[in-house]
Amino acid sequence: MLQLSKPDRPIPRLPVFGWDTFSGTKASAMPSVLDAKCVLYTTSGRASIFQALRALNISSASSVLVPTYHCPTMVAPIVALGALPIFCPIDSSGHIPVDSILKLARADTKAIIAPHFFGLPQPMGKLRQWCDENGVALIEDCAHALFGKAGSRNIGAWGDLAIASLTKFLPVSEGGCLICNHTTPGFIALQQHSTISQIKAALDIIEEGARFVAMPGLNYFVNGLFALKRRLRRTSGTPEDPTVRNFMEEKERLGAINPRLADTQMAYACQWIALHAARQRIVSNRRHNYAYLAEALSNSPHFRPLLRQLPRDCAPYVFPLWVEHPDPAYLILRERRIPIFRWDRLWNSTPVIPGDVGKAWSHHVYQLVCHQDLRQEELDLIVANLWELLG
Incomplete structure (x- = not known):
């Protein structure tokens, strides 16, 4: 029986770098x-x-x-x-x-x-x-x-x-x-990251992959190196001020624009992965995971898939689930580290408009992860927690 508490390790909210990133056909029919x-x-x-x-x-x-x-x-x-x-x-x-x-x-x-x-x-x-x-x-x-x-x-x-x-x-x-498509971007000149930032971007990708055990054979070695890096950082220099960190996280969540980053080109390592990752796996796994969630989360009077059947020509970002009574289950799921989220922080001046579903979606629609690097047991755990709390 599934343990319906926090998972042993975090379920990745976004795709994870690993050997599978380059597995399969690079091109996609889509x-x-x-x-x-x-x-x-x-x-x-x-x-x-x-x-x-x-x-x-x-x-x-x-x-x-x-x-x-x-x-x-x-x-x-x-x-x-x-x-x-x-x-x-x-x-x-x-x-x-x-x-x-x-x-x-x-x-x-x-x-x-x-x-x-x-x-x-x-x-x-x-x-x-x-x-x-x-x-x-x-x-x-x-x-x-x-x-x-x-x-x-x-x-x-x-x-x-x-x-x-x-x-x-x-x-x-x-x-x-x-x-x-119809506007020439020739006058948009983006600056490059510094060499240190380029290296950091590449190391961040590798560290995240090792954290989620996505590189069999190297995970233990890589995690050890990054654990040493974090230990050295803690012992050399001023500890990070949590007040500053929390302020920056709040700015990030609310969409604040960082002018320097807005005028900077994506790091080389990220561009290389974008151009060389196997695309067919991304498309097929996301469609498979969406279909699994649609089947597993149907037939409840308390929640329903926002769209039961995927259109043929799309690869979903998330699985949208309409929940009749979304609170307090949403907070409990987040506390359990189940990777769901919703857009419940709309811009302050967003009006109430007759016939509009936007504000209702912001409260009632859970966005469930369905990306290509989820394992079946992780999908099962998400489903089991939803049924326990909502079904």
Whole structure:
């Protein structure tokens, strides 16, 4: 019987670097945003949004349309440039209806950010047409969707610009990208990390892989080296101030923009992994894990999959689960180190709009991990804890 307390070791929330990273077919039959002709590598998804807005000359004289369901990292770059975010409702499939935009767009509206939530492709045709007719730039948010097709085009090909977050799909310590379909990025000049930062990024990737025992034969040796490094750090120099650390963690969680990182190119080690990781394994494992969770978490009156059946041309970021009474189980699951999360910290000015599901999703939708490096026993443990607390 499964032990429904904290797992023996943390279940990885994101992909983990290991031998399996390069196992199998490098190419995937499913297209990737990384295959676009013009890809600019950044340090994160939020940095990519920041660069996209800056490329479009977004300023204090501009407003930008964004969905009511969001992570603060989507809104923070808009505010950092002095522009006004205007929140649009979403329907039960996560789509931004064009008729709602007609009522909200203003004369100073220069762009709209349209996401593929959870990695599930959203229809973009009508939105693309409206943007063309009204001179509004479409920023296609592919932070949750590194692979797939949305209708007749590849994901990432609908927007004038598109952004992606590589840490959600690849075992890298940092990474985002900006895809330029109709806007030339020649004037965007990103600086390189220092040599020390480049080395640190590579070591962080290896350390994380060893922590989750993803490199059989080397895990013990690598963990020993990094344990020595941490011991030396504690004995040489001033201990880290937990107040400063907690403040920085809170800023990170709320999406604050670090100007230096926003203008820095992704570390070389992360770029190399992004270009050489085996993609077919990523796609097939994520689809398999999603299907397993959909089957295992069905038939309850207290929760349900937000989307039971995956579309054919997508690789999900997470598995969205609608929970009728999400509290206090959510906090208990987090205390047990079960890797679930939700977007319950919306931007302060997010309004209540009739017919909108965004605010309801922020409270009721659990996002469950389904990435390619999960083991079956970890999936079983997630399912068992959910049924115990909610089912």
